Amino acid sequence: MRLSRYFLPILKETPKEAEIVSHRLMLRAGMIRQQAAGIYSWLPLGLKVLNKVGKIVREEQNRAGAIEVLMPTIQSADLWRESGRYDAYGKEMLRITDRHEREMLFGPTNEEMITEIFRSSVRSYRDLPLNLYHIQWKFRDEVRPRFGVMRGREFLMKDAYSFDVDAEGARRAYQRMFVAYLRTFNRLGMTAIPMQADTGPIGGDMSHEFIILADTGESAVFCDKSLLDLPIPGADTDFDGDLSPIVAAWTGPYAATEEKHDEAAFEAIPEERRVAARGIEVGHIFYFGTKYSEPMGAKVAGPDGQEKPVHMGSYGVGVSRLLGAIIEASHDDAGIIWPDSVAPFDVGLINMKPGDGPTDEAVASIERQLEAAGLEVLTDDADTRAGAKFATMDLIGLPWQLIVGPRGLAAGEVELKRRATGERETLPLESALRRLIDWHKAIA
Amino acid sequence: MRLSRYFLPILKETPKEAEIVSHRLMLRAGMIRQQAAGIYSWLPLGLKVLNKVGKIVREEQNRAGAIEVLMPTIQSADLWRESGRYDAYGKEMLRITDRHEREMLFGPTNEEMITEIFRSSVRSYRDLPLNLYHIQWKFRDEVRPRFGVMRGREFLMKDAYSFDVDAEGARRAYQRMFVAYLRTFNRLGMTAIPMQADTGPIGGDMSHEFIILADTGESAVFCDKSLLDLPIPGADTDFDGDLSPIVAAWTGPYAATEEKHDEAAFEAIPEERRVAARGIEVGHIFYFGTKYSEPMGAKVAGPDGQEKPVHMGSYGVGVSRLLGAIIEASHDDAGIIWPDSVAPFDVGLINMKPGDGPTDEAVASIERQLEAAGLEVLTDDADTRAGAKFATMDLIGLPWQLIVGPRGLAAGEVELKRRATGERETLPLESALRRLIDWHKAIA
Numbered sequence: 095m096r097l098s099r100y101f102l103p104i105l106k107e108t109p110k111e112a113e114i115v116s117h118r119l120m121l122r123a124g125m126i127r128q129q130a131a132g133i134y135s136w137l138p139l140g141l142k143v144l145n146k147v148g149k150i151v152r153e154e155q156n157r158a159g160a161i162e163v164l165m166p167t168i169q170s171a172d173l174w175r176e177s178g179r180y181d182a183y184g185k186e187m188l189r190i191t192d193r194h195e196r197e198m199l200f201g202p203t204n205e206e207m208i209t210e211i212f213r214s215s216v217r218s219y220r221d222l223p224l225n226l227y228h229i230q231w232k233f234r235d236e237v238r239p240r241f242g243v244m245r246g247r248e249f250l251m252k253d254a255y256s257f258d259v260d261a262e263g264a265r266r267a268y269q270r271m272f273v274a275y276l277r278t279f280n281r282l283g284m285t286a287i288p289m290q291a292d293t294g295p296i297g298g299d300m301s302h303e304f305i306i307l308a309d310t311g312e313s314a315v316f317c318d319k320s321l322l323d324l325p326i327p328g329a330d331t332d333f334d335g336d337l338s339p340i341v342a343a344w345t346g347p348y349a350a351t352e353e354k355h356d357e358a359a360f361e362a363i364p365e366e367r368r369v370a371a372r373g374i375e376v377g378h379i380f381y382f383g384t385k386y387s388e389p390m391g392a393k394v395a396g397p398d399g400q401e402k403p404v405h406m407g408s409y410g411v412g413v414s415r416l417l418g419a420i421i422e423a424s425h426d427d428a429g430i431i432w433p434d435s436v437a438p439f440d441v442g443l444i445n446m447k448p449g450d451g452p453t454d455e456a457v458a459s460i461e462r463q464l465e466a467a468g469l470e471v472l473t474d475d476a477d478t479r480a481g482a483k484f485a486t487m488d489l490i491g492l493p494w495q496l497i498v499g500p501r502g503l504a505a506g507e508v509e510l511k512r513r514a515t516g517e518r519e520t521l522p523l524e525s526a527l528r529r530l531i532d533w534h535k536a537i538a
Numbered sequence: 539m540r541l542s543r544y545f546l547p548i549l550k551e552t553p554k555e556a557e558i559v560s561h562r563l564m565l566r567a568g569m570i571r572q573q574a575a576g577i578y579s580w581l582p583l584g585l586k587v588l589n590k591v592g593k594i595v596r597e598e599q600n601r602a603g604a605i606e607v608l609m610p611t612i613q614s615a616d617l618w619r620e621s622g623r624y625d626a627y628g629k630e631m632l633r634i635t636d637r638h639e640r641e642m643l644f645g646p647t648n649e650e651m652i653t654e655i656f657r658s659s660v661r662s663y664r665d666l667p668l669n670l671y672h673i674q675w676k677f678r679d680e681v682r683p684r685f686g687v688m689r690g691r692e693f694l695m696k697d698a699y700s701f702d703v704d705a706e707g708a709r710r711a712y713q714r715m716f717v718a719y720l721r722t723f724n725r726l727g728m729t730a731i732p733m734q735a736d737t738g739p740i741g742g743d744m745s746h747e748f749i750i751l752a753d754t755g756e757s758a759v760f761c762d763k764s765l766l767d768l769p770i771p772g773a774d775t776d777f778d779g780d781l782s783p784i785v786a787a788w789t790g791p792y793a794a795t796e797e798k799h800d801e802a803a804f805e806a807i808p809e810e811r812r813v814a815a816r817g818i819e820v821g822h823i824f825y826f827g828t829k830y831s832e833p834m835g836a837k838v839a840g841p842d843g844q845e846k847p848v849h850m851g852s853y854g855v856g857v858s859r860l861l862g863a864i865i866e867a868s869h870d871d872a873g874i875i876w877p878d879s880v881a882p883f884d885v886g887l888i889n890m891k892p893g894d895g896p897t898d899e900a901v902a903s904i905e906r907q908l909e910a911a912g913l914e915v916l917t918d919d920a921d922t923r924a925g926a927k928f929a930t931m932d933l934i935g936l937p938w939q940l941i942v943g944p945r946g947l948a949a950g951e952v953e954l955k956r957r958a959t960g961e962r963e964t965l966p967l968e969s970a971l972r973r974l975i976d977w978h979k980a981i982a
Contacts, residue, residue, distance in 0.1 A: 101605050101670060103659035127655055129610055129617075130642070135655060136608040144608070161545050164580040164588070166573055166692045167611060167675055168632075168644070173573075185637045188612075190644075193629045193679045198574070200612070200634075200644075211571055211579060215547030226545060231611055231675070235637045248610045 095439070097474045101138050103127075104486055114310050116421035117242030119430050123490045125417075132239025132247030139490060140417070142438035144250065147416050148229055150281045150435065151252050158274035158333050160225040160254050165207050167231055171197035173206045176390050186234045188247075200233035205386050205408055208255040212404070213392035219259040222394065222404070223267055227254030229413060244312075244374070244418035254409040259396055261383065264405035268300065268381050269337040271409040273327050275304050275377050276344065280326040282416065283433020284423055286376055287321050289349040303351055304377035308422040311372030316360050318347035319367040351375075374419045381407040430491030431514050434537045439472040440464075441530060442487040446499030448475050453500050460498065460508075460527065467531045468538070488513065494530060539883070541918045545582050547571075548930055558754050560865035561686030563874050567934045569861075576683025576691030583934060584861070586882035588694065591860050592673055594725045594879065595696050602718035602777050604669040604698050609651050611675055615641035617650045620834050630678045632691075644677035649830050649852055652699040656848070657836035663703040666838065666848070667711055671698030673857060688756075688818070688862035698853040703840055705827065708849035712744065712825050713781040715853040717771050719748050719821050720788065724770040726860065727877020728867055730820055731765050733793040747795055748821035752866040755816030760804050762791035763811040795819075818863045825851040874935030875958050878981045883916040884908075885974060886931040890943030892919050897944050904942065904952075904971065911975045912982070932957065938974060 103124040111128075112118040120126045125140030136144055152162065168190070174180035180187075180199075188200040201207070208226055216224065229252045239247050256267035272288065279286035284306050291303035305315050327340050348359055351373070360368060387393070387403035395401050412419075424431045432438070441464060445457045457473060464471050472492065474483050487495045497509040502520065510526045511518045521529075547568040555572075556562040564570050569584030580588055596606065612634070618624035624631075624643075632644040645651070652670055660668065673696045683691050700711035716732065723730035728750050735747035749759050771784050792807055794800065795817070804812060831837070831847035839845050868875045876882070885908060889901045901917060908915050916936065918927050931939045941953040946964065954970045955962045965973075 099603065099605075101607070101668060124659075127658065129651060129654070130612070130614040130640075133610045133612055135610060135651070137655075138605050138607055141606060141608050159543065161543075161582050162585060163545070163582055164585045166577045166579060168574070168577055168677065168692055170574040188634065188636065190632065190634050192632065193681065196574075207573060207579070210573070211581075214571065215545075215568075224545060233612065237637065248612050 095470075095472050097472065097476050100472070102490075103137065104489065112242065114241050114244070114422070115425060116244065116310075116418040119421055119425060119489070120242055120417065123430060126243065132236055132245070134243060134246060134248070139438050143417055143432070143436055144414060146436040146438075147282060148250070148252075148413050151278055151411055151413060152229065154274045154278040154281070155227050155252065155254060157277075157329070158225075158270045159223075160227045160271075160274075162228060163211075163226050164228045164230060165201070165204050165211075167200055167233070168198050169201045169207055171199055173210060174199065177206050177209075177386050178389060179206070186236065188233045188235045201230075202232055202234045203251075203408075203410075204228070204230075204253055205255065205406075206390070209386045209390045209392045209406070212257055213387075213390060216257070216394060219394050219396050223256065223258050223263055225254055225256040225267060225270070227252060227409070242418055243414045246414065249412060250414040252411040252413055256407045256409070257392075257404045258406075259394060259402070259404065261405055264381055264383070264407055266337070268379065268407050269341050270333050271379050271407070272302065272341050272344070273331060273333070273337050275379065275409075275411070276326055276340075277329075277331075278411065279304060279306070279376060281435055282420065283435055284376070284420060285322060287315075287317055287349055287373075288344055289315060289317065289351050289373075290354045291351050291378065292353045300381040302345075302379050303375045304379075305351065305373035306376055306419050306423055307369075307371045308374050308419070309372055310422050311374045313373060313375075314352045314355075315350070315371055315373035316355050317349035317369050318363050319369050320347050321349055322369075374422060375412075376416055376419050377409075377411045379407065379409045381405075425491070428485070429489035432491045432493065434493050437491070437493050438470075439492050440469040440534060441471045441494045441496055442490070442492040443471050443473040444483050444487065444495060444497045445473065445475050446480060446483075446497060448477050450500055453498060453503060456503050456523075457498050460496065460523070463527055464530060467534060469530060469534050494533075496526060496530070539914075539916050541916065541920050544916070546934075547581065548933065556686065558685050558688070558866070559869060560688060560754075560862040563865055563869060563933070564686055564861070567874060570687065576680055576689070578687060578690060578692070583882050587861055587876070587880055588858060590880040590882070591726060592694070592696075592857050595722055595855055595857060596673065598718045598722040598725070599671050599696065599698060601721075601773070602669075602714045603667075604671045604715075604718075606672060607655075607670050608672045608674060609645070609648050609655075611644055611677070612642050613645045613651055615643055617654060618643065621650050621653075621830055622833060623650070630680065632677045632679045645674075646676055646678045647695075647852075647854075648672070648674075648697055649699065649850075650834070653830045653834045653836045653850070656701055657834060660701070660838060663838050663840050667700065667702050667707055669698055669700040669711060669714070671696060671853070686862055687858045690858065693856060694858040696855040696857055700851045700853070701836075701848045702850075703838060703846070703848065705849055708825055708827070708851055710781070712823065712851050713785045714777050715823050715851070716746065716785050716788070717775060717777070717781050719823065719853075719855070720770055720784075721773075721775075722855065723748060723750070723820060725879055726864065727879055728820070728864060729766060731759075731761055731793055731817075732788055733759060733761065733795050733817075734798045735795050735822065736797045744825040746789075746823050747819045748823075749795065749817035750820055750863050750867055751813075751815045752818050752863070753816055754866050755818045757817060757819075758796045758799075759794070759815055759817035760799050761793035761813050762807050763813050765791050765793055766813070818866060819856075820860055820863050821853075821855045823851065823853045825849075869935070872929070873933035876935045876937065878937050881935070881937050882914075883936050884913040884978060885915045885938045885940055886934070886936040887915050887917040888927050888931065888939060888941045889917065889919050890924060890927075890941060892921050894944055897942060897947060900947050900967075901942050904940065904967070907971055908974060911978060913974060913978050938977075940970060940974070
């Protein structure tokens, strides 16, 4: 993609309304634009990252056996009256009246609707286990939206819902999502730690939050340092097999959010392994048994022919929120440092002298070769100062910068910069291309 | 994907609320489920097709130089007051009051918001031409939603917006979208004819609807038969070049919707070339100049330094509606016949004797080989009657059915059925695999 044909409205000044670094950087890098309090447009650069995050979330849901659906944003109030949550949900629910005076709402979550879908079509334990998920925009009318996409009102969430014939089946479903989440956040370039958590308005008996440690985190969290070095389950994990050992390894060491914190248990850990830090919640999983299936009549016939309410769990990932969390965990003074897996482009290709025939030709040829190898390239072909070009590339945080100018070209050389480390190296063009193509193969 | 692990809630009975065939078939095939009047959940099979349609729409928008963004569903009423459309839009607009008593709405379209994004970041003619599009859920509170996804209330639309320094630039932008639409609908397996149309609430001077001919179409349309055989512009079309000849070839012959129909002009066509038929609108493009940029102050400085309102156009494709339109144009008594390009799976692989060791093994091996070649396979491994298996496969309309049973296997043979023609052939397993893999390469 050529910058001259792209839409990348970089802000020169730091927007004063932005209180935290991820919000500032997303605005400055032209990733998002606020349209109303807590409601954002995703500009091209932001949307590319949002889609890459969504793709990884989706791949890991599919790997764990969940099946994708898509429920609408607008729901009927009657559905929520069945579960008793319509009145209980409070002002965070955006309530709507349509032209025929029917009460509707913009879904803040989908337990009721997925239960309705389930009860309308599944009758037998033979059709279980079943896990249905969707990635859809939700709305929660926060009293004070802030921190950009970290606490917006309209936000993109992946929510999965599992259905099992009994509590034991539901426990296995819970474990599958637990492991899927470990893999998901790791692939997103983050260290997320599962912590015991309160169940809140979803309800239920068992719940874990997945927390990223970041100085700017919204809440205090406590854990055993050993959790930071646990191995992540591989892509070859057998999700039909027994996942208990993996879950046990991750839930054995102490880890809890503030609400669930047990100071005595924490102090039982050797002092050098005690981590008291700030954390950002990026995922939340719940087992809540028959809380919705019972009042809503979602039953299946068991092997004995008797009908029983299904056991359910729900599993959320804040997809849009993750972009803020990733930036909070990965940035420096110059801007964003995208993890390789979700960077909007792989390489920023900087033409140091647009308009100079040989340089333009070399840049076009490099662009073609990298794109032919499957890399995504953003080519800065704008007639701007070198300083502005470098500042923009650092700000938007692509993994690599490849700097091509007439002087280097005369010697057959280019400059390659790795954004994460800041390392710059002058090397022959062919070596630079080879290094980028090999890197791309390795992360694919 | 194994049917035993999928979620495909086929309906045995035809839902009586469905008035047209696409609605009936989408419900029966377990593609959608109604959640409220004109509001649907997309079940796994429906979502797969929706995503494939969206992907083709996206690819052709990108090819034509449009850049993807994503605007939120909820908008501020104030934005619509700037253009004067807030009061004008009427009851089709879903109006919402948030917890702070601010007036909001669920976007039925996005001219105002994109104009706001443009004016906040673009200052100079040098940044033009620019075309920004998104694929997002819209809401129009139809007084009588019906025909399933063909006239729903919550629907998925691709809407693109072009910005140019003058009317001549805007004409070229219009032509790019015109050609992109010809390619898009053709790739979706449909013959769509551009017809002069009224501009309606969007406003403007120039407008074409893209219409699919189908007996169940909502409106009468009239055109010259020669339009049915015009060649579609190739993937190598130069969108930076002059597209006038292509547009001229498509707009020369007579074609108009009922509202714009000119009986005298129609009768000037030789009788054997007059087509009077029913049509379904699947796309609509508009040029409306400065209708929004003027009141909203979206200006750019021209080469002379003088600021002028930009010239705009908008370009819509009803992505979710297209699924209904495709089915209206492509079905038979037994069910849907998906065009190859958007079929949810490429092959329905039918195991005629699940539980029989050699058959199960052969089916698993066939599935692996086809998937390794990039085909998407839905394997019917359910313990059901042969008649039910065939009926389900015909209903969901995958391009191919590959039928594997113990008797055929003993002779090294399988049966291959092409859904569109109904042709069935018994042939050696290797030949069947080769044919499917070659077919897949050819359509890729």
